[in-house]
Amino acid sequence: MIEAYQKLWPNRASVKNIRTQQELEQQILIELNDELTHPRVRKSKEEKLALAFSRIEQSDLTKQQKKDLVSLYKKIAAQ
Incomplete structure (x- = not known):
């Protein structure tokens, strides 16, 4: 997940430093x-x-990565 998110936002410095699921x-x-x-x-x-x-x-992520990221976003948005 972290790698997929980093591919989604390649130019954000804060994203490059993510190491854990919590981050x-x-x-x-x-x-x-x-x-x-x-x-x-x-x-x-x-x-x-x-x-x-x-x-x-619109990203170049795999279908599974896209599905996983969408699910994660939905989970976090529901909090």
Whole structure:
């Protein structure tokens, strides 16, 4: 999962340092909450989730990696 996520975001420095599943889930939560964006222009969790799904589907990941990442995003978004 970590490798698939790193392939999805190759230019993000924070992604390159992910070593554990917990770190991966924390990074996805930060992404879904749009925490790296100024508060006035943040998108909703639903918008960020839709953008993530689109990015995953358009990526060069395998079908299984895509399925696993989508499942992980859904799990984290439901928390």
